[in-house]
Amino acid sequence: MSTLPGELVDAIIDWTNLESPPSLAAYALVSKQWLPRSRYHYFASINLTRDRSTDTVKTFLYLIASPLVTFISSVREVQLHHRSSYAIPVFSAGDLIALLSSSGIYPTRLTLDCHFTQFGIQNERNSFTSITQLQLSFYGEVSLEKLFIHLSIFPFLESLSLAVHNAGSELGWISLQPHKKQIELPPNLHELSVHQPSILRCLTSIEFPLARFTALILQSIHLFPEVNRYLTNDVISCSLVSLTLDNCITDEVPDFDLSHLDVLQHLHIQQHYMWTAIAVLETLASISRSPSPRALQTIALLIYGIDSIDCEDMAPWRELDAILASSDSHIKWPQLHRLSVRGHNWRLPVDVPHVFSRAVRENMPSSVERGMLVIS
Numbered sequence: 001m002s003t004l005p006g007e008l009v010d011a012i013i014d015w016t017n018l019e020s021p022p023s024l025a026a027y028a029l030v031s032k033q034w035l036p037r038s039r040y041h042y043f044a045s046i047n048l049t050r051d052r053s054t055d056t057v058k059t060f061l062y063l064i065a066s067p068l069v070t071f072i073s074s075v076r077e078v079q080l081h082h083r084s085s086y087a088i089p090v091f092s093a094g095d096l097i098a099l100l101s102s103s104g105i106y107p108t109r110l111t112l113d114c115h116f117t118q119f120g121i122q123n124e125r126n127s128f129t130s131i132t133q134l135q136l137s138f139y140g141e142v143s144l145e146k147l148f149i150h151l152s153i154f155p156f157l158e159s160l161s162l163a164v165h166n167a168g169s170e171l172g173w174i175s176l177q178p179h180k181k182q183i184e185l186p187p188n189l190h191e192l193s194v195h196q197p198s199i200l201r202c203l204t205s206i207e208f209p210l211a212r213f214t215a216l217i218l219q220s221i222h223l224f225p226e227v228n229r230y231l232t233n234d235v236i237s238c239s240l241v242s243l244t245l246d247n248c249i250t251d252e253v254p255d256f257d258l259s260h261l262d263v264l265q266h267l268h269i270q271q272h273y274m275w276t277a278i279a280v281l282e283t284l285a286s287i288s289r290s291p292s293p294r295a296l297q298t299i300a301l302l303i304y305g306i307d308s309i310d311c312e313d314m315a316p317w318r319e320l321d322a323i324l325a326s327s328d329s330h331i332k333w334p335q336l337h338r339l340s341v342r343g344h345n346w347r348l349p350v351d352v353p354h355v356f357s358r359a360v361r362e363n364m365p366s367s368v369e370r371g372m373l374v375i376s
Helices: 006-019 037-043 056-064 093-101 144-153 197-203 225-231 273-287 315-325 354-363 365-370
Strands: 045-051 077-082 109-115 133-143 159-164 172-175 191-194 215-219 242-246 266-272 298-304 338-345 348-350 373-375
Touching (some): 045 056, 056 093, 077 093, 144 197, 159 215, 191 197, 197 225, 315 365, 365 373
Parallel strands (some): 109 133, 133 172, 242 266, 338 373
Antiparallel strands (some): 338 348
Protein backbone atom coordinates (compact mmCIF):
# COMPACT_ATOMS: atom_id res chain seq x y z
CA MET A 1 0.00 0.00 0.00
CA SER A 2 2.89 2.31 0.67
CA THR A 3 3.70 2.28 -3.06
CA LEU A 4 0.32 3.64 -4.14
CA PRO A 5 0.32 7.12 -5.70
CA GLY A 6 -0.68 9.95 -3.39
CA GLU A 7 -3.55 10.91 -5.70
CA LEU A 8 -5.07 7.44 -5.29
CA VAL A 9 -4.66 7.62 -1.51
CA ASP A 10 -6.47 10.97 -1.52
CA ALA A 11 -9.29 9.51 -3.61
CA ILE A 12 -9.73 6.52 -1.28
CA ILE A 13 -9.82 8.72 1.82
CA ASP A 14 -12.34 11.03 0.16
CA TRP A 15 -14.52 8.03 -0.68
CA THR A 16 -14.45 6.53 2.83
CA ASN A 17 -15.15 9.94 4.35
CA LEU A 18 -18.15 10.37 2.05
CA GLU A 19 -19.57 6.91 2.70
CA SER A 20 -19.13 6.75 6.47
CA PRO A 21 -18.17 10.08 8.10
CA PRO A 22 -18.52 9.03 11.76
CA SER A 23 -16.75 5.68 11.49
CA LEU A 24 -13.10 5.33 12.45
CA ALA A 25 -13.24 1.81 11.03
CA ALA A 26 -13.13 3.51 7.64
CA TYR A 27 -9.77 5.01 8.63
CA ALA A 28 -8.16 1.77 9.84
CA LEU A 29 -5.89 2.09 6.81
CA VAL A 30 -4.13 5.07 8.41
CA SER A 31 -0.37 4.69 8.79
CA LYS A 32 2.82 6.63 8.19
CA GLN A 33 2.86 5.43 4.60
CA TRP A 34 -0.83 5.82 4.00
CA LEU A 35 -2.04 9.21 5.29
CA PRO A 36 -0.76 12.30 3.46
CA ARG A 37 -0.01 15.29 5.68
CA SER A 38 -2.52 17.26 3.64
CA ARG A 39 -5.27 15.10 5.21
CA TYR A 40 -4.33 15.47 8.88
CA HIS A 41 -7.00 18.13 9.32
CA TYR A 42 -9.65 15.40 9.02
CA PHE A 43 -8.65 14.32 12.53
CA ALA A 44 -8.78 17.71 14.27
CA SER A 45 -12.14 16.69 15.77
CA ILE A 46 -13.01 13.07 16.60
CA ASN A 47 -16.63 12.23 17.48
CA LEU A 48 -17.37 8.51 17.99
CA THR A 49 -20.22 6.47 19.41
CA ARG A 50 -20.39 2.94 20.77
CA ASP A 51 -24.06 2.02 20.69
CA ARG A 52 -25.70 -1.37 20.23
CA SER A 53 -23.56 -3.52 17.93
CA THR A 54 -21.32 -0.75 16.58
CA ASP A 55 -18.18 0.07 18.55
CA THR A 56 -16.18 2.74 16.75
CA VAL A 57 -14.82 3.88 20.12
CA LYS A 58 -12.89 0.65 20.65
CA THR A 59 -11.66 0.77 17.03
CA PHE A 60 -10.33 4.25 17.67
CA LEU A 61 -8.58 3.21 20.90
CA TYR A 62 -6.90 0.29 19.13
CA LEU A 63 -5.90 2.58 16.28
CA ILE A 64 -4.19 5.26 18.40
CA ALA A 65 -2.25 2.54 20.25
CA SER A 66 -0.51 1.62 16.99
CA PRO A 67 3.03 3.00 16.53
CA LEU A 68 2.24 3.60 12.86
CA VAL A 69 -0.41 6.24 13.48
CA THR A 70 0.75 9.76 12.69
CA PHE A 71 -2.39 11.92 12.93
CA ILE A 72 -2.43 12.04 16.75
CA SER A 73 -0.68 15.40 16.95
CA SER A 74 -3.45 16.93 14.82
CA VAL A 75 -6.29 15.99 17.18
CA ARG A 76 -7.72 18.98 19.08
CA GLU A 77 -11.09 17.61 20.21
CA VAL A 78 -12.21 14.10 21.21
CA GLN A 79 -15.84 13.11 21.85
CA LEU A 80 -16.48 9.52 22.96
CA HIS A 81 -20.01 8.22 23.57
CA HIS A 82 -19.61 4.74 25.09
CA ARG A 83 -22.94 3.28 26.17
CA SER A 84 -23.87 -0.23 27.24
CA SER A 85 -26.05 -2.60 25.25
CA TYR A 86 -26.97 -6.28 25.36
CA ALA A 87 -25.12 -6.69 28.70
CA ILE A 88 -21.76 -6.35 26.95
CA PRO A 89 -19.12 -4.74 29.23
CA VAL A 90 -18.08 -1.23 28.25
CA PHE A 91 -15.34 1.16 29.31
CA SER A 92 -16.04 3.51 32.19
CA ALA A 93 -14.78 7.07 32.42
CA GLY A 94 -11.61 5.96 34.21
CA ASP A 95 -10.87 3.34 31.55
CA LEU A 96 -11.26 5.83 28.71
CA ILE A 97 -9.14 8.48 30.40
CA ALA A 98 -6.36 5.98 31.14
CA LEU A 99 -6.31 4.68 27.56
CA LEU A 100 -6.34 8.15 26.04
CA SER A 101 -3.70 9.59 28.36
CA SER A 102 -1.29 6.72 27.65
CA SER A 103 -1.69 7.00 23.87
CA GLY A 104 0.13 10.28 23.44
CA ILE A 105 -2.95 12.11 22.19
CA TYR A 106 -3.20 15.75 23.34
CA PRO A 107 -6.62 17.30 22.66
CA THR A 108 -7.63 20.57 24.29
CA ARG A 109 -11.29 19.57 24.55
CA LEU A 110 -12.54 16.19 25.80
CA THR A 111 -16.16 14.98 25.89
CA LEU A 112 -17.06 11.71 27.63
CA ASP A 113 -20.56 10.25 27.57
CA CYS A 114 -20.24 6.97 29.46
CA HIS A 115 -20.65 5.07 32.73
CA PHE A 116 -19.07 6.78 35.73
CA THR A 117 -17.90 3.73 37.81
CA GLN A 118 -14.40 5.07 38.31
CA PHE A 119 -13.07 8.41 37.18
CA GLY A 120 -9.43 8.76 38.17
CA ILE A 121 -6.41 7.02 36.69
CA GLN A 122 -3.86 5.05 38.69
CA ASN A 123 -0.77 6.82 37.41
CA GLU A 124 -1.25 10.57 37.62
CA ARG A 125 1.98 11.08 35.70
CA ASN A 126 -0.21 10.33 32.69
CA SER A 127 -2.30 13.39 33.48
CA PHE A 128 -3.89 15.32 30.64
CA THR A 129 -1.90 18.55 30.60
CA SER A 130 -3.48 19.58 27.29
CA ILE A 131 -7.14 19.52 28.38
CA THR A 132 -8.68 22.95 29.03
CA GLN A 133 -12.35 22.05 28.39
CA LEU A 134 -13.97 18.92 29.85
CA GLN A 135 -17.56 17.87 29.14
CA LEU A 136 -18.86 14.91 31.16
CA SER A 137 -22.22 13.18 30.76
CA PHE A 138 -22.67 10.10 32.94
CA TYR A 139 -25.20 7.36 33.53
CA GLY A 140 -25.20 5.21 36.63
CA GLU A 141 -24.32 6.47 40.10
CA VAL A 142 -22.03 9.50 40.07
CA SER A 143 -20.02 10.39 43.17
CA LEU A 144 -19.71 14.15 42.92
CA GLU A 145 -16.96 14.47 45.53
CA LYS A 146 -14.89 11.69 43.97
CA LEU A 147 -15.25 13.33 40.58
CA PHE A 148 -13.99 16.71 41.78
CA ILE A 149 -11.11 15.19 43.72
CA HIS A 150 -9.81 13.43 40.61
CA LEU A 151 -9.94 16.57 38.46
CA SER A 152 -6.31 16.98 39.47
CA ILE A 153 -5.40 14.81 36.46
CA PHE A 154 -6.37 17.84 34.33
CA PRO A 155 -4.00 20.45 35.81
CA PHE A 156 -4.78 23.13 33.20
CA LEU A 157 -8.54 22.64 33.10
CA GLU A 158 -10.51 25.89 32.68
CA SER A 159 -14.07 24.81 31.90
CA LEU A 160 -16.15 21.88 33.21
CA SER A 161 -19.58 20.71 31.98
CA LEU A 162 -21.56 18.16 34.03
CA ALA A 163 -24.69 16.17 33.21
CA VAL A 164 -26.30 12.88 34.24
CA HIS A 165 -28.71 10.89 32.12
CA ASN A 166 -30.44 7.52 31.85
CA ALA A 167 -29.11 4.83 29.51
CA GLY A 168 -31.23 1.77 28.92
CA SER A 169 -32.25 0.35 32.28
CA GLU A 170 -29.62 2.33 34.21
CA LEU A 171 -30.55 5.61 35.83
CA GLY A 172 -28.21 8.54 36.11
CA TRP A 173 -28.07 10.02 39.60
CA ILE A 174 -25.70 11.94 41.85
CA SER A 175 -24.59 10.66 45.23
CA LEU A 176 -22.78 12.47 48.02
CA GLN A 177 -20.28 10.07 49.52
CA PRO A 178 -18.12 11.47 52.34
CA HIS A 179 -14.52 11.60 51.22
CA LYS A 180 -11.51 12.16 53.43
CA LYS A 181 -9.46 13.93 50.80
CA GLN A 182 -9.70 17.69 50.54
CA ILE A 183 -11.09 18.96 47.24
CA GLU A 184 -8.39 20.92 45.43
CA LEU A 185 -9.48 22.09 42.01
CA PRO A 186 -7.16 22.80 39.06
CA PRO A 187 -5.91 26.38 39.53
CA ASN A 188 -7.37 27.70 36.25
CA LEU A 189 -10.82 26.10 36.58
CA HIS A 190 -13.40 28.89 36.71
CA GLU A 191 -16.33 27.92 34.45
CA LEU A 192 -19.07 25.42 35.34
CA SER A 193 -21.83 24.24 33.00
CA VAL A 194 -24.73 22.17 34.39
CA HIS A 195 -27.74 20.46 32.84
CA GLN A 196 -29.57 19.55 36.06
CA PRO A 197 -30.24 21.91 38.99
CA SER A 198 -29.65 19.01 41.40
CA ILE A 199 -25.93 19.36 40.67
CA LEU A 200 -25.99 22.89 42.09
CA ARG A 201 -27.83 21.66 45.18
CA CYS A 202 -25.16 19.04 45.77
CA LEU A 203 -22.35 21.58 45.40
CA THR A 204 -23.76 23.65 48.24
CA SER A 205 -24.08 20.51 50.40
CA ILE A 206 -20.39 19.61 50.45
CA GLU A 207 -17.22 21.40 51.48
CA PHE A 208 -16.50 22.93 48.13
CA PRO A 209 -14.68 26.10 47.01
CA LEU A 210 -17.74 27.71 45.41
CA ALA A 211 -15.96 31.02 44.84
CA ARG A 212 -13.75 29.37 42.22
CA PHE A 213 -16.59 29.28 39.69
CA THR A 214 -16.88 32.83 38.43
CA ALA A 215 -18.73 31.73 35.27
CA LEU A 216 -21.91 29.62 35.31
CA ILE A 217 -23.72 28.12 32.29
CA LEU A 218 -27.25 26.78 32.75
CA GLN A 219 -28.23 24.34 29.99
CA SER A 220 -31.94 23.81 29.21
CA ILE A 221 -33.02 24.30 32.82
CA HIS A 222 -36.63 25.41 33.26
CA LEU A 223 -37.17 24.76 36.98
CA PHE A 224 -35.39 27.41 39.01
CA PRO A 225 -36.00 26.94 42.77
CA GLU A 226 -32.71 25.08 43.27
CA VAL A 227 -30.93 27.46 40.90
CA ASN A 228 -32.19 30.41 42.93
CA ARG A 229 -30.93 28.85 46.15
CA TYR A 230 -27.52 28.45 44.56
CA LEU A 231 -27.42 32.01 43.18
CA THR A 232 -28.48 33.54 46.49
CA ASN A 233 -25.62 31.82 48.31
CA ASP A 234 -23.44 34.58 49.79
CA VAL A 235 -20.25 33.20 48.23
CA ILE A 236 -21.79 32.84 44.76
CA SER A 237 -23.49 36.23 44.74
CA CYS A 238 -20.16 37.92 45.46
CA SER A 239 -18.08 35.94 42.95
CA LEU A 240 -20.20 35.14 39.87
CA VAL A 241 -19.03 37.41 37.05
CA SER A 242 -20.53 35.66 34.00
CA LEU A 243 -23.90 33.92 33.60
CA THR A 244 -25.15 32.04 30.52
CA LEU A 245 -28.78 31.00 30.08
CA ASP A 246 -28.81 28.43 27.28
CA ASN A 247 -32.34 27.59 26.16
CA CYS A 248 -33.77 28.29 29.61
CA ILE A 249 -36.72 30.48 28.60
CA THR A 250 -40.02 28.98 27.38
CA ASP A 251 -43.49 30.38 26.85
CA GLU A 252 -43.94 30.41 30.62
CA VAL A 253 -42.61 33.33 32.66
CA PRO A 254 -39.40 32.11 34.37
CA ASP A 255 -39.18 32.36 38.14
CA PHE A 256 -35.44 32.90 38.44
CA ASP A 257 -34.02 35.48 40.82
CA LEU A 258 -30.83 37.23 39.73
CA SER A 259 -31.14 40.23 42.02
CA HIS A 260 -28.44 38.99 44.42
CA LEU A 261 -25.66 38.83 41.80
CA ASP A 262 -23.77 41.91 42.93
CA VAL A 263 -20.71 41.49 40.66
CA LEU A 264 -22.33 40.00 37.53
CA GLN A 265 -20.71 41.73 34.54
CA HIS A 266 -21.49 39.53 31.53
CA LEU A 267 -24.87 38.05 30.65
CA HIS A 268 -25.10 35.53 27.79
CA ILE A 269 -28.48 34.40 26.48
CA GLN A 270 -28.60 31.55 23.98
CA GLN A 271 -32.16 31.06 22.83
CA HIS A 272 -34.47 30.22 19.93
CA TYR A 273 -35.32 33.40 18.04
CA MET A 274 -38.96 33.38 19.22
CA TRP A 275 -37.90 33.96 22.83
CA THR A 276 -34.64 35.91 22.53
CA ALA A 277 -35.85 39.46 23.23
CA ILE A 278 -38.36 38.20 25.80
CA ALA A 279 -35.54 36.36 27.58
CA VAL A 280 -33.54 39.59 27.82
CA LEU A 281 -36.54 41.49 29.17
CA GLU A 282 -37.24 38.87 31.83
CA THR A 283 -33.59 38.66 32.82
CA LEU A 284 -33.11 42.42 33.12
CA ALA A 285 -36.28 42.63 35.19
CA SER A 286 -34.93 39.95 37.52
CA ILE A 287 -31.54 41.65 37.85
CA SER A 288 -33.19 45.01 38.54
CA ARG A 289 -35.12 43.83 41.59
CA SER A 290 -32.22 44.99 43.70
CA PRO A 291 -32.32 48.72 44.57
CA SER A 292 -28.55 49.07 44.25
CA PRO A 293 -26.83 49.67 40.87
CA ARG A 294 -25.80 46.53 39.00
CA ALA A 295 -22.32 45.79 37.66
CA LEU A 296 -23.65 44.49 34.32
CA GLN A 297 -21.43 45.55 31.40
CA THR A 298 -22.33 43.38 28.39
CA ILE A 299 -25.27 41.34 27.09
CA ALA A 300 -24.53 38.77 24.38
CA LEU A 301 -27.38 37.16 22.45
CA LEU A 302 -26.86 33.94 20.52
CA ILE A 303 -29.96 33.17 18.45
CA TYR A 304 -30.77 29.59 17.46
CA GLY A 305 -32.60 28.85 14.21
CA ILE A 306 -31.82 32.28 12.87
CA ASP A 307 -32.15 31.12 9.25
CA SER A 308 -35.92 30.76 9.69
CA ILE A 309 -36.46 33.92 11.71
CA ASP A 310 -39.69 35.92 11.42
CA CYS A 311 -39.28 39.70 11.30
CA GLU A 312 -42.99 40.46 11.60
CA ASP A 313 -43.26 40.66 15.40
CA MET A 314 -40.55 43.05 16.59
CA ALA A 315 -42.50 44.45 19.55
CA PRO A 316 -40.23 42.79 22.17
CA TRP A 317 -37.18 44.38 20.53
CA ARG A 318 -38.82 47.82 20.64
CA GLU A 319 -39.65 47.27 24.31
CA LEU A 320 -36.06 46.25 25.01
CA ASP A 321 -34.76 49.38 23.30
CA ALA A 322 -37.13 51.54 25.34
CA ILE A 323 -35.93 49.97 28.59
CA LEU A 324 -32.27 50.44 27.69
CA ALA A 325 -32.97 54.07 26.73
CA SER A 326 -35.13 54.89 29.77
CA SER A 327 -34.12 57.66 32.13
CA ASP A 328 -33.30 55.28 34.98
CA SER A 329 -31.32 52.75 32.90
CA HIS A 330 -28.04 54.51 33.73
CA ILE A 331 -28.94 54.14 37.41
CA LYS A 332 -29.82 50.44 37.17
CA TRP A 333 -26.95 49.48 34.85
CA PRO A 334 -24.44 52.35 34.84
CA GLN A 335 -21.72 50.25 33.17
CA LEU A 336 -23.83 48.54 30.48
CA HIS A 337 -22.30 49.48 27.13
CA ARG A 338 -22.70 46.56 24.73
CA LEU A 339 -25.54 44.43 23.34
CA SER A 340 -24.27 41.94 20.78
CA VAL A 341 -26.38 39.70 18.52
CA ARG A 342 -25.04 36.61 16.76
CA GLY A 343 -26.63 33.70 14.90
CA HIS A 344 -26.28 29.97 15.44
CA ASN A 345 -27.58 27.04 13.43
CA TRP A 346 -26.91 23.34 13.96
CA ARG A 347 -24.07 23.97 16.43
CA LEU A 348 -22.30 26.28 13.98
CA PRO A 349 -22.09 30.08 14.06
CA VAL A 350 -23.80 31.78 11.12
CA ASP A 351 -24.15 35.36 9.96
CA VAL A 352 -27.26 37.22 11.04
CA PRO A 353 -29.52 37.53 7.96
CA HIS A 354 -29.52 41.03 6.50
CA VAL A 355 -33.32 41.28 6.73
CA PHE A 356 -33.30 40.53 10.46
CA SER A 357 -30.28 42.75 11.10
CA ARG A 358 -32.05 45.66 9.44
CA ALA A 359 -35.27 44.96 11.36
CA VAL A 360 -33.44 44.95 14.71
CA ARG A 361 -31.65 48.20 13.92
CA GLU A 362 -34.88 49.88 12.82
CA ASN A 363 -36.66 48.81 16.01
CA MET A 364 -33.79 49.68 18.38
CA PRO A 365 -32.86 53.21 17.24
CA SER A 366 -31.70 54.40 20.67
CA SER A 367 -29.29 51.49 21.07
CA VAL A 368 -27.94 52.12 17.58
CA GLU A 369 -27.48 55.82 18.30
CA ARG A 370 -25.60 55.08 21.52
CA GLY A 371 -23.31 52.66 19.66
CA MET A 372 -24.06 49.77 22.02
CA LEU A 373 -25.78 47.46 19.48
CA VAL A 374 -23.41 45.12 17.64
CA ILE A 375 -24.79 42.59 15.11
CA SER A 376 -22.48 40.04 13.53
